[in-house]
Amino acid sequence: MMEANHPQERILSIQNLVIQFTLRGQVLKAIRDISLDLYKGESLAIVGESGSGKSVLVKSIMGLLDKNGYIDQGQILYNDMDLAGFKTEEDWLKIRGKEIAMVTQDPMTSLNPLKTIGKQIEECVVLHQGLKGKEAYHVTLKLLTDVGIYDVEKRYKQYPHEFSGGMRQRIVIAIALACNPKILICDEPTTALDVTIQAQILQLLKNLQKKYGLTTVYITHDLGVVAKVADRIAVMYAGDIIEVGKAHEVFFDGKHPYTWALISSLPQLGSKGEQLFSIKGTPPNLFKEIKGDAFAPRNQYALKIDFVERPPFFKVSDTHYARTWLLDPRSPKVELPEALLAFFEEGRSYANEQ
Numbered sequence: 055m056m057e058a059n060h061p062q063e064r065i066l067s068i069q070n071l072v073i074q075f076t077l078r079g080q081v082l083k084a085i086r087d088i089s090l091d092l093y094k095g096e097s098l099a100i101v102g103e104s105g106s107g108k109s110v111l112v113k114s115i116m117g118l119l120d121k122n123g124y125i126d127q128g129q130i131l132y133n134d135m136d137l138a139g140f141k142t143e144e145d146w147l148k149i150r151g152k153e154i155a156m157v158t159q160d161p162m163t164s165l166n167p168l169k170t171i172g173k174q175i176e177e178c179v180v181l182h183q184g185l186k187g188k189e190a191y192h193v194t195l196k197l198l199t200d201v202g203i204y205d206v207e208k209r210y211k212q213y214p215h216e217f218s219g220g221m222r223q224r225i226v227i228a229i230a231l232a233c234n235p236k237i238l239i240c241d242e243p244t245t246a247l248d249v250t251i252q253a254q255i256l257q258l259l260k261n262l263q264k265k266y267g268l269t270t271v272y273i274t275h276d277l278g279v280v281a282k283v284a285d286r287i288a289v290m291y292a293g294d295i296i297e298v299g300k301a302h303e304v305f306f307d308g309k310h311p312y313t314w315a316l317i318s319s320l321p322q323l324g325s326k327g328e329q330l331f332s333i334k335g336t337p338p339n340l341f342k343e344i345k346g347d348a349f350a351p352r353n354q355y356a357l358k359i360d361f362v363e364r365p366p367f368f369k370v371s372d373t374h375y376a377r378t379w380l381l382d383p384r385s386p387k388v389e390l391p392e393a394l395l396a397f398f399e400e401g402r403s404y405a406n407e408q
């Protein structure tokens with residue numbers, strides 16, 4: 055479908071993935087038939103509100119689903135392997151860290167407080183790059199430099215508590231890079247940091263993506279955070295991907311009403327945005343079967359069919375798709391609020407100038 059005209063090489067392909075959890079005898083469907091491709095060297099942001107399934111989706115790629123969770127259907131294709139079929143921890147150890155690494159929100163949980171940060175990075179260099187002694191030491195210092203840490207010989211000997219939150223996040227990134235992964239998953243990498251440091255870490259990740267040819271996946275609830283760093287954006291709602299496209303396509307030409315709601319809550323639109331689309335109601339109960347478009351009950355533009363049939367992915371461009379019946383040629387034309395139209399307009403002319 056969307057890969058047909060994509061010039062880049064696919065590195066990972068999720069096909070018709072369904073993930074369920076059993077909880078007190080009941081089944082919760084957290085991922086509902088998702089297909090998504092990841093391309094070599096790109097940065098993809100997966101955006102959605104809390105509970106939409108972002109973490110479950112990326113955990114399934116690394117074999118880190120909670121014990122009560124399982125892949126019910128679908129495939130996760132990587133290097134001629136179907137990760138969805140992996141059964142043992144041994145299988146996953148070939149992938150986790152080595153091929154696909156993850157940086158999480160709280161760097162302290164990934165760092166050992168009792169070991170110098172240099173040693174922690176170097177251990178990965180030894181284990182994953184097969185280097186020893188001086189060579190491993192020098193690669194470690196280089197990694198520290200690459201993640202923007204100065205005075206590396208001194209810093210090498212220090213412990214995690216001697217670093218600020220932002221610096222610790224840089225160290226966690228260095229550890230991830232030490233394993234030479236092909237894909238780096240960043241799960242809310244900057245949520246715990248203040249705004250200035252947030253921007254620096256995002257810029258660092260962007261630079262590393264270029265320098266190392268890394269494929270980067272950001273997961274976040276904050277569309278604003280990723281707009282500057284992501285090549286593509288996938289929007290998730292209630293366990294489904296409802297829109298995917300190049301960052302500027304989703305950001306300045308979004309088609310799904312849920313995407314409009316996310317955009318409207320951006321600070322750029324100020325209070326105007328909130329008045330347009332304060333998303334009333336709550337996301338659906340995932341223990342129950344969802345009929346039609348999961349967003350329909352909260353969607354002011356919902357059509358009758360939205361309550362009956364799940365919309366297919368309608369093609370907007372070769373790289374942009376959205377699951378909304380509003381894109382069906384038979385659907386009535388929607389008048390978007392002016393503030394949103396103005397935002398789209400401004401954004402598109404800015405994108406054209408670039």
Ligand SMILES: Nc1ncnc2c1ncn2[C@@H]1O[C@H](COP(=O)(O)OP(=O)(O)OP(=O)(O)O)[C@@H](O)[C@H]1O
Pocket residue numbers: 075076077082084102103104105106107108109110111120121122123275340
């Ligand atoms: N172990 C579990 N048992 C039962 N339900 C679970 C389990 N783990 C996740 N879920 C459910 O799966 C759904 C998706 O959760 P997930 O953590 O992926 O959301 P998210 O978009 O990452 O949210 P957040 O931004 O808060 O992390 C939620 O309804 C959640 O309650």
